[in-house]
Amino acid sequence: MRILLTNDDGIYSNGIRAAVKALSELGEVYVVAPLFQRSASGRAMTLHRPIRAKRIELPGAKAAYGIDGTPTDCVIFAIARFGDFDLAVSGINLGENLSTEITVSGTASAAIEAATHGIPSIAISLEVEWKKTLGEGEGIDFSVSAYFLKKIARAILENGLPEGVDMLNVNVPSDATEETEITITRLARKRYCPTVEERIDPRGHPYYWIVGKRTTEFEPGTDAYALKVERKVSVTPINIDMTAEVDFRMVMEILNLISSGPEG
Known part of the structure; x- marks a missing residue:
């Protein structure tokens, strides 16, 4: 099996190293x-x-490159360089990616890009404190999310x-254990109210x-409710066809x- 791994935290993130190992x-x-x-x-x-690429030594990886571009660039580069994959994974991200706002997330968007090429994809994120989301994950335990x-x-x-599912968006609570329940969810409508x-x-x-205030009330059945209220691992099936299901x-x-009438 050939697996593509990317993220938006950068190739030096401890989250991507934990993902390689797993x-x-x-x-x-x-x-x-x-x-x-x-x-x-x-x-x-x-x-x-x-865009420029730098070969990186990453234990456990068949090959590893750092790209001075976006997560979407990384997926395109990988397919052009290495060919097709059986699975694409984006993460493990520092900080959760919830609600319809996953379209802003580089993590989720990389998985979406891979899905447009017909590759089954996973975006996986670990809930962490906001102050720790912009580092390399120093001191973060990725073992449970891995x-x-x-x-x-x-x-x-x-x-x-x-059929009809192109990728899975996965969010793991910060206090999860290997016994934590997995629940299938839908996307919450909104996570932040930006200004x-x-x-x-x-x-x-x-x-x-x-800046933005975080929403604190969530509808049951959504990814945000599962993660923030029920403290469960949220798995949301995503279809990249955004066409509304309407007559x-x-x-x-x-x-x-x-x-509207005989003379219309």
Whole structure:
């Protein structure tokens, strides 16, 4: 089995090293990840400058490259360089990736990119304190999240994903043990309420931070409720076809594309 591994925390993250160790027992692991932290990069792709790759020694990996680009760049590079894969994994991410806002996440977006190439994919994230999400995971115990990654990855390699499912978005509580329950969820509607905070620099010029308050109330059955309230491992099946499940005639009527009367 050939497994592609990437992330958005960077190739030097301890989370990706824990993932290599877990996945190398299932097949050949090829790592292509950003050289630097690229959180919240979404599905950004580098088109207006060349990207550069650096060969990295990563124990347990068949090959490893650091890319000075985005997580999406990494997936594209890996497929061009190494060919097809049986499974793609993005993570283990420092910090949870929940709700419809996974489209902002570089972690989830890398898995989405792989899924567009027909590769079954997993995005996996570990809940950690916010202050620790921008480092390399020093002092973070990834052993339990690596255990669940290996368990889920093995199941996909053996059984595939159900029809209509392109990837799984997995979130592991910070206090999880190997006995923690796995629950299948749907995406919460919203995790943050972002706004812009204005500040003034020493020369009197304004500058701005995008900040946001976290939602604290979640609907049962969602990924956020499972992680934050029930303290369970959340597994959300994702279909990358974002077409709404609606009768197209209803949309045509709203857009006045269907006659409402004999003279229409």
